[in-house]
Amino acid sequence: MAMGCSKLLLFTYLGLQFLVPFTLAADPFFQSNCRSEPGNFTANSTYKANLDTIFSQLNRTSLTDFNFGFYNLSVGESTDDQINAVALCRGDRTQEQCNTCLNEAITDLKQRCPLNKEAIGWHEFCTLRYANRVIYGEMQSTPGSCLISGQKASNPDQFNLALDNLLNNLSGQAAAAGSLRKYAANNSELAAGLFQNVYAMMQCTPELSEEDCRACLTAAKGGISSCCFEETGCRVLRPSCFLRFETNLFYQNAVALPSPAPPTSTDESKQNRTGETEKTT
Incomplete structure (x- = not known):
């Protein structure tokens, strides 16, 4: 499938580059792909209810665990009605910015792909995708946009x-x-x-x-x-x-990751014993 491409007005695009580090207004260049092959669901179906549950779990009030901007969610027991979702925020976005982005992506996908079982949305600061199949751990390079x-x-x-x-x-x-x-x-x-x-x-x-x-x-x-x-x-x-x-700076410093856990007393004891053995030999 050919990758879609959107040409933007230069003054609008560059103007937003200077604004986005300070505000997270809805992304006017939001990209989406509503997958037709997996089919559609109906408004009152179990699939719709499960998708709403996914969206509620991604709601900003529910995201108390930042998880460094990555979320893997699954709802539903039946093969036909199970939904798997993956959300990824940009590495330089804080938890609050990530939550805001995901909410905007949910709103846009509801409008653009209202009944599609599978969809992908690309916001400037996050990506959200869901499907009636396993997507976690599965590398997928298509479909795309630019x-x-x-x-x-x-x-x-x-x-x-x-x-x-x-x-x-x-x-x-x-x-x-x-x-x-x-x-x-x-x-x-x-x-x-x-x-x-x-x-x-x-x-x-x-x-x-x-x-x-x-x-x-x-x-x-x-x-x-x-x-x-x-x-x-x-x-x-x-x-x-x-x-x-x-050609202009558009990213911020990456959100800090936790430092590696210090060695336990058992590990230190093992290292000491190893060191003594090595000295002996």
């Missing part, structure tokens, strides 16, 4: 080289990150003396293996050539991952 800035690079050769190197580095960092979050963001100077940077971000759902995350990000990176080649700004959106790049 958004472009509408502005071409004035120095495409330098821009593409810097972007390619940056995305290769970030995809490796994101894929190799731990099970709490697979996220990486950084910037690179286009070329010496140009005084211009490209900023990029890549993220996968964290339950994926390193191999699957890397494969998803590679597929997303491959979508640049068909969607936003030589554009100075783009979001490539996939079910299990996404990437974004701009």
Whole structure:
């Protein structure tokens, strides 16, 4: 399936880049995919009731456990009526921002995919998907969508080289990150003396293996050539991952992850014994 692509008015898109770090108004560039193949449900069905339960569990008042912006939910006993949902917030979003984003994504998906059994919604700060099948742990790189800035690079050769190197580095960092979050963001100077940077971000759902995350990000990176080649700004959106790049800073510092637990007294004793043995030999 071809990946959809939306061309945005440059002044609107760039103007929002400066606003979004400070406010989380509804995303005017929300992207969705209402899957027709799995079929539809009826308004008074058990499936509808289960989906409403999923939405209520994702409601901001219920999300007391932040879980670093990743949620895996399942409701329903019957195979026909069971719903599985996965929600992922961007790695630089706080719990409050994540909750707000998910609520907006729920509202948009209810409007755009009111009776679809399977749907995906891409908000600027989060992704929400649900289906009548297992999606947790399943890498999925289609269907997809993308958004472009509408502005071409004035120095495409330098821009593409810097972007390619940056995305290769970030995809490796994101894929190799731990099970709490697979996220990486950084910037690179286009070329010496140009005084211009490209900023990029890549993220996968964290339950994926390193191999699957890397494969998803590679597929997303491959979508640049068909969607936003030589554009100075783009979001490539996939079910299990996404990437974004701009020539202005659009991300914040990543939300801190917990420090590794200190070794237990048993572990310390074992280390001491090991050390004594090694010294003896």
